[in-house]
Amino acid sequence: MEGDDRREKGHLSDRRFDSLGSVLDPRLLSSIPFEFMSVVQAATLEHSLSGVDVLAQAKTGTGKTLAFLLPCVQRISTMLPLVSRSPSDISVLILSPTRELALQIEKEAVVLLRGFQGAIGVQHCVGGTNMETEKRALRSSRADILVATPGRLIDHLQNSGLAPQLRNVRALVLDEADRMLDMGFRRELQTILAALPSRQERPRQSLLFSATIPQGIRDVADLDENHVFVNTLRPEEQNTHQHVPQDFIIVPHTQTFAATLCILLESLSQDPKTTKPILFFSTARSTAIFFVLLETLQKQLSGVHSANLQRLSPAWQALQTVPVFELHSRKSQSQRVRATQAFTKSQTAILCSSDVTARGVDFPGVTSVIQVGLPSSGEQYIHRLGRTARAGAAGSGVLILTPYERFFLRKKEVAGLPLRERKLVFTEDDLLPEADSAIRKALMTVSDKEKSQAYQAALGYYKSSLKDLGWSPAQLVDEMNDWARQALLFQEGASGPAPPLLAKTVGKMGLKGTPGLNVVKQLPSWADDGAGDSPNDRGDVYQHLSTVRQRGSPYGRGAKVVANGRGGGAGRGARDSVVRATQSSS
């Protein structure tokens, strides 16, 4: 605790919020839930409160949200009692790259607005929710501050007649600004900017916040030429990620899930009461599969007779009860909201996530970030890592790669990081053979449909990295087919040697004519969208597995494990198992 306090002070400044007593509206000042400003806040507030444009670079988890909300709320408060304004006018527009981040920002704004007792309102508009409900709320209640994701905002502009409410916008905030300005969002941002009044006719302030500020951001951003650039990174520390202990592990792709499970079991055995890792996957489909695997393992464990459960190692016991959540774009928005809330308030839990939560989202107390498979970019690796070790707390990172993904370590954003290779050392009683066996059994309960979807997603994902991988399209298909069969245990059945793909889909992927693909005119009924998610009855398998071995894991040691030149032997029980790790610099 003492150490935490010291680190906590590291991101706090010595300036108190009440030093702004002459500048800030007292109702705003009294709603600030902190005594001291963070470093970013202290460095940006004097500028942003003066009204100039600000481009700020700061570590994640250091109070950026409050840094841009304060000047926005203050600005609106000076416009009170709002006689000249229509109650439906939007004064501040905040854009976020994900729905979860938008909702989180709105929540912080609600806190800051308490003192105004409804005179200033904040609302959100994000996808995946009822369009009509939002439309009505935007009409009938104050939305002085609107927090939005781009797609849904444009939808409202074009279909709900929201445009007139934006004619008085006085401030525009881009959170995760680099993401908002990159190729994926730039067009949408242009559409939104076009709906705002020109800055000549209606002066406004732009506030851009991000942990990484790439070259050229100023060329595309909506920034005044007299803007202030604030960099709160100390040169010697650069970014959090320089200080967070980070390991990488290279395993064959058949062992990726087992290695991931090992890392989880290891952290559960060290600290079952406080462990709170996030597991990041590259596609929504593989996120879903690993989540199902964990759920299945838990159900299998709960079928183990309690007397036998006592004999298992503490890690397996802990796995049975730790809450597990999944969060990605293939879930409904209400499920996403529920998972976000539940993981936020859990002291110990496991979150399986896609890159939805890679940026900005603030889950308290995340103890480690485990990245499974190739991250989509060096920057994305850093943003994901930033979900732990926030606001001065401790945290660590693990990256699990296959040999063909090793090139990632040479990317320029990653090459300078303190990433150290860690080998899972195979000893007689280590966890990997058990984990492998458990994963294989659990995979039997995953439907061919789910496996096919993961296969298709992986093809699409790796296709964008062919150059880095040094693969031809045919090699890509070979590797992914092997992955489907050997790692996902996709059964080559009546449908052919690989999961089936529609000719149409293959065409869109640009893989027409590539050997090795199982191209079909029509998907078999089990893989069709209309079919249920799980034709296999998981319940049967639980029953089947409910007999436990005398000692060790409930999953036996059936699978032969070969990695780094050593096979896993039949050893003693899991009670004494540990993942042995050796550190060696890479």
Add this chain to the structure above:
DNA sequence: AAAAAAG
């Protein structure tokens, strides 16, 4: 089709 983001 591949994170995400509109349905």
